[in-house]
Amino acid sequence: MAVKHQILIVGGGTAGITVATSLRRRSKAPLDIAIVEPSEAHYYQPAFTLVGAGAYTLAQTRRNEASLMPSGVRWIHAAAAEFLPDENAVRLSNGDIVHYEFLIVCTGIQLDFDKIAGLPETLGKNGVCSNYSPDYAEYTWRCIQDLKAGARAVFTQPPLPFKCPGAPQKIVYLAADHLRRRGLLQSCDLEFFVHGPGIFGVPFFARELMKVVERYGIKTHFQHNLVAVDGPNHTATFEIVGGDRQGERLTVPFDMLHVSPPQSPPAAVRTSSLANAAGFVDVDQNSLQHVRYSNVFSLGDVCSAPNSKTAAAVRKQAPVVVRNLLRMMAGGAVEAGYDGYASCPLTTAYGKVIMAEFVFGGKVTPTLPLHPARERGINWWIKTTGLPLMYWHYMLKGREWFFRHNTDFDAGTP
Incomplete structure (x- = not known):
């Protein structure tokens, strides 16, 4: 027809x-x-x-x-x-x-879970989770709650482009803060394996995020790409995609593995x-x-x-x-x-968010008259309450007026 x-x-x-x-x-x-x-x-x-x-x-x-x-x-x-x-x-x-x-x-x-060997068979069990799908996001919370003293939690970030580039690291910080509140952070290993050469594509925010990484004691591994998962044996295999060891493979054990999948x-x-x-x-x-x-x-x-x-x-x-x-x-x-405007509310702790706003070329363009590199409680309210209300009752209703982002902001040094 x-x-x-x-x-x-x-x-x-x-x-x-x-x-x-x-x-x-x-x-x-x-x-x-x-x-x-x-x-x-x-x-x-x-x-x-x-x-x-x-x-x-x-x-x-x-x-x-x-x-x-x-x-x-x-x-x-x-x-x-x-x-x-x-x-x-x-x-x-x-x-x-x-x-x-x-x-x-x-x-x-689309989410390409099947591009990682062994992942589809173990996703949603064996401590393997992903916030990128509504089918598995709740299981992420169960995995975080199940972490005990001495546990190893591994988090991944795939090659760009993928949706919400800050999402893979947001859950790292929230998991770390949860463990801190339980008094377990010092006894657990949190490791973040990133395909790219840095923590975030906009240097202005990357500098501040590395301070968050250091505060929690998170181990970062740049230019590492997840290629295989063995759920029953709790191991993840990464390929090194840059530097002197390019092409080598590294297999690491885990108690929890949060996967941000490649997308296309x-x-x-x-x-x-x-x-x-x-x-x-x-x-x-x-x-x-x-x-x-x-x-x-x-x-x-x-x-x-x-x-x-x-x-x-x-x-x-x-x-x-x-x-x-x-x-x-x-x-x-x-x-x-x-x-090229985009916004990424980076959850650095429960109750704290860095509001990363920028346009083409990584130019920082904040909307609020507040220094954008700072972790703020008001940004947590915006992330958890303000933006969802705006989404359902304003944006999806076809209403277009919003505060302008500041294209004249001088990023300088955070």
Whole structure:
């Protein structure tokens, strides 16, 4: 069966719902919009770290997709199986073909647990957990609670790009703080294995985070990539990806292993003519319009813009896509509007957060008139209460006004 819609949005997650509601709010004329989304549940993923640390329940992160779907928007319960931009069409997983005048691709990216040998078979048991999936975040908290004196807890960070680049280390700090409160920190070994050469991609914040690492006595191993897990024997194998020992493999025992998996665009995107060489939807980083197909836009984790993949980035990208799409429909030209803004609330302890905000090039751009390198209690409230309220009741409702981030901030020395 073939149908056609004026605007087809592929992906009903953060980006898809936000764009659809905003379009409905801002268009003076009725719009024919459809959203392609197979999932019945919608999760506030930035809170998965809090679930894994026992500071939030999984139920608090979940809403029914139907409750978020904008009025007047058609919900197509399927996934995209093939993009056919030369035909202005998308083939769905149920075999149907949907044609469009304008396409917005915001499928998100997938978790590639199967790229790590032995991981799928042991995930969710044997002390192997991951906050990146709602299926396993609660088990992370059980693993942390089960740590005893003399335990070894291992945490991993995969190759970029992946969503929420701060998430792999947030749970390290919360686990350390939990052990500190129980009087067990000094007797336990916490080790953080990072694929990259540093703790965080923005040096301004990396300097402060290394102080947190030192405070807890966390052992860091840079340029190490997780390649295999033996759950029953409680061992993890890493490949060294840089330096004099590049190519060597190291097997370490663990009592708890928190895995942040490698991630990639869905196959339907990766194999299409919409994708760049890395498999992401190839867009202009400022206008978010496709570089070859002018009636296609993309935002969120699946687009090629070189920003940090966070919900905060979507909050700034969505208005740009909406304005440019409405301009095109009115016969106007698109404009650059996205500066690469992303925000990463880095939970350094229960009750403390460093609010990392930055744009393209790692330029620090705080929103609040507070020094951004400091751990603050107010940032914990923003992370645990303010941002979720904003997400559910403001952002997903298509409301776009927010405080401006300070692009004139002088980072200097923390």
